[in-house]
Amino acid sequence: MTSRILRPVLVTAAVLAAGLTAACGPSTQATGAAVPTTAGQPSQALPAGTEPASAEASPSPSASATPPPSKAASASASAGTPAGASPTPSRAQPAKPAPKPSRTSAAPAPAARIPGPGYDSSADARKLIDAALRTAKADGRMVLIDFGANWCGNCKAADKVFAQPQTASLLGASYHLVKVDIGGNSSANSALLRKYSPSGGTYKMPVLVVVSPSGTVRTDTHVTGNPALTPDGIGSFLRKWAS
Numbered sequence: 001m002t003s004r005i006l007r008p009v010l011v012t013a014a015v016l017a018a019g020l021t022a023a024c025g026p027s028t029q030a031t032g033a034a035v036p037t038t039a040g041q042p043s044q045a046l047p048a049g050t051e052p053a054s055a056e057a058s059p060s061p062s063a064s065a066t067p068p069p070s071k072a073a074s075a076s077a078s079a080g081t082p083a084g085a086s087p088t089p090s091r092a093q094p095a096k097p098a099p100k101p102s103r104t105s106a107a108p109a110p111a112a113r114i115p116g117p118g119y120d121s122s123a124d125a126r127k128l129i130d131a132a133l134r135t136a137k138a139d140g141r142m143v144l145i146d147f148g149a150n151w152c153g154n155c156k157a158a159d160k161v162f163a164q165p166q167t168a169s170l171l172g173a174s175y176h177l178v179k180v181d182i183g184g185n186s187s188a189n190s191a192l193l194r195k196y197s198p199s200g201g202t203y204k205m206p207v208l209v210v211v212s213p214s215g216t217v218r219t220d221t222h223v224t225g226n227p228a229l230t231p232d233g234i235g236s237f238l239r240k241w242a243s
Helices: 002-024 061-065 071-078 125-139 153-163 165-174 187-196 231-240
Strands: 142-148 175-181 207-211 217-220
Touching (some): 125 142, 142 187, 153 231, 165 231, 187 207
Parallel strands (some): 142 175
Antiparallel strands (some): 207 217
């Protein structure tokens, strides 16, 4: 009895299925490409791999985890720097050397003391020469030894030139002047004359001897002859042997 009831139902279902197949026709849409439709609208097929406009695309986990490239990475990529590599720092330009200070000449040493005219027969000439040499080693000046006598006319003429401002300035800037009396009977002073002017013979005064700070005789007018005892003559002599 049950089979009699089910048979008409099955026949009816088969008829309905056949009618639907005839109305719609066979499906040509690839599996998975069907688009859900709204009631009352015909179904439209889309090309394979195309997402429907009405569907909301879900971002993939890998895309959502990757941050957008930073400005530094973009600049590095545009400059040809491999991704992930630190950009090469630009080579710093060497600093320009500071301008050198203008060279200024050292302040000149105070002028040396110039003894007055005449010769002091009571002075210890050896001590005066030794002291002048010690000072010359410190300041680089020369030592000028003037051997003469108070009664010598040429010696007085030389004293007058030494006292003139131009010659005195030259003497004070470049020499330590020591005057030694050889006009008396001082054996010590005569020995000093022979030490610094050893050629001997008859000495014509004044005898001017230039000695370096180390004690070496540079010139001796007993050998070379005196310069003209004028400002120009003595000035030329002093400038020649000042250094």
